[in-house]
Amino acid sequence: xxxxxxxxxxxxxxxxxxxxxxxxxxxxxxxxxxxxxxxxxxxxxxxxxxxxxxxxxxxxxxxxxxxxxxxxxxxxxxxxxxxxxxxxxxxxxxxxxxxxxxxxxxxxxxxxxxxxxxxxxxxxxxxxxxxxxxxxxxxxxxxxxxxxxxxxxxxxxxxxxxxxxxxxxxxxxxxxxxxxxxxxxxxxxxxxxxxxxxxxxxxxxxxxxxxxxxxxxxxxxxxxxxxxxxxxxxxxxx
Numbered sequence: 001x002x003x004x005x006x007x008x009x010x011x012x013x014x015x016x017x018x019x020x021x022x023x024x025x026x027x028x029x030x031x032x033x034x035x036x037x038x039x040x041x042x043x044x045x046x047x048x049x050x051x052x053x054x055x056x057x058x059x060x061x062x063x064x065x066x067x068x069x070x071x072x073x074x075x076x077x078x079x080x081x082x083x084x085x086x087x088x089x090x091x092x093x094x095x096x097x098x099x100x101x102x103x104x105x106x107x108x109x110x111x112x113x114x115x116x117x118x119x120x121x122x123x124x125x126x127x128x129x130x131x132x133x134x135x136x137x138x139x140x141x142x143x144x145x146x147x148x149x150x151x152x153x154x155x156x157x158x159x160x161x162x163x164x165x166x167x168x169x170x171x172x173x174x175x176x177x178x179x180x181x182x183x184x185x186x187x188x189x190x191x192x193x194x195x196x197x198x199x200x201x202x203x204x205x206x207x208x209x210x211x212x213x214x215x216x217x218x219x220x221x222x223x224x225x226x227x228x229x230x231x232x233x234x235x236x237x238x
Contacts, residue, residue, distance in 0.1 A: 001218055002177075003235050005201050009175035012090040014081060015191055019180020019206060021097045023226050024072045047154035051123065055146065059139050062117075062149050066134040069117055074105035077179070077226040080233050082106035089236070094166040096181060096188045098151045111165040113158055113188055115151035123148050163187065170194040177203045179225050183210040192216075 006012065042061065044050060050058040082105040084090045092109035093102050100118035102110045121128045124145025131149070133139070139147050152158055166188075170176065176195035183189040183204070189212060196202045196215055203218040204210055205225060213219045220228065 002203055002220070003232055005175050005203065005218075006089060006232065006236065009201070011172050012175040012177065013092050013094065013169045013173040013195065013200075014090055014177045014179060015094045015096075015181060015188065016102070016179045017096045017181025017183075017188070017206075020077065020095070020225055021099050021101070022180075023077060023224060024075045024099070024101060026068060026072050026099060043154050048156055051146065051148055051153065055139075058148075059134070059137075063134045063137065066117055066131045066149070069099055069131070070135065072099070072101075074101040075226045077229045078102055078105035078107075080229040083233070085109065090177075091172075092165075092169045094169060094188070094191055096185065098149075109169075111162045111169065113152075113162050113166060115149070115159065117149055117151055119150040120147045121150050122146070158187070166191055167194060170200075171198050173198070173200040175203070176200040177205065178210075178212075179205050181206060181210070182208065183212045 045054070045057050045061040078101050081090060081093060081102065085107050092111070093107055094111045094113065095102055096113055098112070098114050098117045100116040118131055119128055120131055120133055122141035122143060122145040125141060125143045127141055127143070128150070129147060133147055141147055170191040171194060173195040176192055178192055181188065183192065192202055192212055193215065202216045203220070204213060204216040205220045205223060205228060207222060209221060
């Protein structure tokens, strides 16, 4: 059924969540069971308050996450989505992930709701740097300001531009596909509903059932995203 919808749709939008990242080997830091995470609450370390009051822990936390990125890369699913965009099979991606793998794989139209770990910027002057600064334990801008990852911290608003882009794309969608999101976090879980309200066919692919399955036209559970997209890609060529 999803194959037919992919072929029929003139405007397909994809929303990706943590399940997309974990297939690249990235750990879900919220469920980390070792070291730092047994003693500290990530929501306290990864906050604007920590950046101002507990900066050493803040840098340690994000350096750990940046180093984790360096050990991983986009998987076949990321690559297929980029190829589909180029071929006009899908039009855009909305992502809750901060790994930057969609862009790295070649996708052009990506709304990063929570920012990206691929870049850091100065808290004072806004100057941007690559995340190698964190790998090399350099946390200070040339202006003397603190370098912070270009992600949304606890206590911050989501970027307006990405939210606007995501809402606009959701309204245009004829087919809206969710890949690897539990759809439990707002406002990301509103975009499938916006698409549905505007007449889109809603397909949800996630290992576990989601809170929005009751609104979906199609649900697929217990399937790896990469293998499913590979299978669909093969069938599209036939």
